[in-house]
Amino acid sequence: MNSELIWVLALLAAAxxxxxxGKIRMDAIALLVIVAFVLSGxxxxxxxxxxxxxxxxxxIGALFIIGEGLVRTGVATRMGAWLIQMAGSSEIKMLVLLMLTVAGLGAFMSSTGVVAIFIPVVLSVSMRMKIPPSRLMMPLSFAGLISGMMTLVATPPNLVINSELVREGLQGFSFFSVTPIGLTVLALGIGYMLVMRFALKGQKNEEGKEQWKRRTFRELIKEYRLTGRARRLAIRPGSPLVGLRLDDLRLRESxxxxxxxxxxxRRFRKVIVNATGGTELRARDVLLIDMSASDVDLREFCGEHMLEPMVLRGEYFSDQAMDVGMAEVSMVPESALLGQTLRDIGFRSRYGLNIVGIKRSGEALEGTLIDESLQIGDILLVVGNWKQIRQLGLRNRDFVVLNLPVEEQDASPAHTQAPHAIFSLALxxxxxxxxxxxxxxAAIIACLLMGKFRCIDAVSAWKSVHWPSIILIVGMMPFALALQKTGGVDLIVRGLLELGGGYGPHLMLVCLFVLCASIGLFISNTATAVLMAPIALAAAKSMGVSPYPFAMVVAMAASAAFMTPVSSPVNTLVLGPGNYRFSDFVKIGVPFTAIVMVVCVLLIPALFPF
Incomplete structure (x- = not known):
């Protein structure tokens, strides 16, 4: 062992x-590695x-952007809503559909992003079904990890392994090369979790219960006494309202x-249009009207204006959460608007929002609000476009947004572009x-199309890229090159051959899987793949067998980060919401990792012969 190799191994151990x-950021460690390699020569x-x-x-960077496009267009959120609808009150059905959905979405977007989207869904489901979140949170994280085994682009380790094959002059894997393995592991994972979910009790955390509690539209409506005040009225063709602007109607005054x-x-579907004074009415429009201050007979009013009453269910606002926002706002003490009425301010015309409730001294006001003078301490309930609600707090010096309801997390700023996002992904x-x-x-083309179709903008695209992961990959790649230059790869391969080489390639697959899984306990799965890829290919070359099963087992082992809550960001995300202990992951994850290893050792050679 030469001095250069000792230096590289020491640097690897230090990393x-x-x-x-975890005292230093992972991307900072990767940059320190680059600096150390260059300064040492x-x-x-x-x-x-x-x-x-x-x-x-x-x-990898482009895939982050594509995943963000799916989030902004509401594709992922709608999958969550569908999940709740389909599962009903069955915990078994919920667990199965949850793991299938997460694994399916994670095949094309960041598993971390998918799990983050579904955490509030699982919390909501747990509350509705009255079961501990711990029964569903770990299945959620396991499905996120398994999604990395579904397609070539599902996770960075797959791409790292594929890149190493191409660098060696070999043909890379196809898009669905890993899919048969992933589907098998997913089926076993679902069965495993159906049995083991009863062992997932988590910790009792009475103090933390309220941290997930945010008020819903329904609760705000009840709190501001809005129940029964709203009406949905469709404008019939030939109505005298057609072609008029809202300000011209003077509905408030009259x-x-x-x-x-x-x-x-619009385009064969109904959308919510923000109602401003300049909005021109059309035939077949449906007006959502607050008639709390009106003493007009509804039937007479509809007959006079050729309007047709329509059903308004209690869940209306929740169902329209992607289009309609609701929030509580308060005025700052220095605001020049204090003492003025909503009519004086021209609130709807100025801010594009409607005030549907005012709370003063903890009590909701009733009657006509438009002529109510605003006072210090008043809390206003506004309804309108989510973007304008956020702008009211960010760009206006008169108001502060106090509370956004639970449904805010379902709002997707580009949800009308969902078909375009799906088209871009499919292309x-x-x-x-x-x-x-x-x-x-291909990924860049999809990103450009998402930009063209307004599924994503430049700012959100830039923010969506997880730059620490990019820097981590870039910073760990020199390790593989340094190990090759200094003879470290040959040394490790000789050790593996002495350990299991004499017993055939199947045992070598076991050794590679165990080594990958062990390294993955301490460093990210991407860094593990970067280190292990050249070792796996060199081992295959030394044994005179095909490199493909060896490369594939490293890719699968890198995704099998089930054993500890710090093995993957996916596990870390669910640690708090599931109230898990470290030992919970060890207890559930270690046996399942062994199951995945057996599947890989038996199935991979059948798909990719030695």
Whole structure:
């Protein structure tokens, strides 16, 4: 063992210790590694920074953006709503559908992002079904990890392994090469969790119960005494209201009625249009009207204006949460608007929002609100577009947004573009399947289309990229190169061959899986794949067998980070909401990791013969 190799192994050990302690950011550790390699002369500047030129780094960044597009357009959120609807009150059905849905979405977007989306869904379901969140949170995280085994682009380790094959002059894996393994593991995972969920009791955390409690639309409506005040009225063709602006109607002055929303047909579906004074009414529009201050006979009012009353269910606002926002706001003490009425302010015309309730001294006011003078301490309940609600707090010096309801998390700023997001994703997958264009180019095309269709904007695209992960990958790639240059790869391969090489390639797969899983306890699965990829290919070459089963077992082992809550960000995300202990992951994760290893050792050689 030469001095350079000792230095590289010492640096690797130091990096692992720093990763494990968590006192320094992972991306900072990766950059320190680059600096250390260059200053020590182990690698040249070009070699140390070679990761930045790797196409897979670009691909991973593009996949973050595509995942954000699916979130902003509400595709992922609608899947959650569908999940609740389909599962009903069955815990078994919920667990099965949850794992299937998360694994399916995670096959095309960040598993961490998918799990983050579904955490509030699971909390809501747990509260409704009156079961501990711990019974569903770990199945959620396991499904997120298994999603990395579903497609080639599902997780960075798959792309790292594929990149190493291409770098060695071999043909890479196809888009669905990993799918048979992932489906098998998913089926076993669902069965395993159906049995083991009863062992997931979590910790009792009475103090933390309220941290997940946010008021809903329904609770705000009850609190501000809005129940029974709203009406849905459809405008019939030929109505005298057609072609008029809301301000021209003077409904408040004449009838004490306030239009707070407008449903309109667009592209074969109804959408909510923000009701402002300049909104021009059309035939078939549906007015959402607050008639709390009106003493006009509803039947007479509808007959006079050719309006048709429509059903308004209690869940209306919750069902329209993607379009209609609701929030409590308060005025700042220095506001020049204090003492003025809503009519004086021209609140709807100025801010594009409607005030449907005012709470003063803890009590909701009743009657006509438009002529009520605003006082210090008043809390206003506003209804309108989510974007304008947020702007009211961010860009206005008169108001502070106090509370956003639970439904705010379901709001998707570009939900009308959901079909375009699905089209962009489908096109990317199709291009990757044809192999006519490189995977990175296919992903960039999908990103550009999402931008063109306004599924995502430049700011949200930039923020969606998890830059620490990108830097981590780039910073760990030099380790593989340094180990190759200094003979470290050959040394590790010789050790593996002495341990299991004489017993055939199947035992070597076991050794590689165990080594990957062990390293993954301390560093990220991406860094594990970067380190283990050249070792796996070198081991296959030394044994004179195909490199593909060896490469595939490393990819699968890197995703099998089930054993501790710090093995993957996915596990860490559910640790708090599930009230888990460290030992819970060990108790459930270690046996399942062993199951996944057995599946890989038996199934991978059948799919990719030695």
């Amino acid at each position: 692992v210790v720093m990763f494990a302690t 182990t690698l040249t500047v070009g070699e140390a920074f070679s990761g930045f030129s790797d196409p897979n780094v670009i691909l 009838y004490g009625a306030n239009v707070i929303g407008l449903e309109r047909w 990317m997958v199709a291009l990757m399947l044809t192999d006519e264009v490189p995977n990175a180019i």
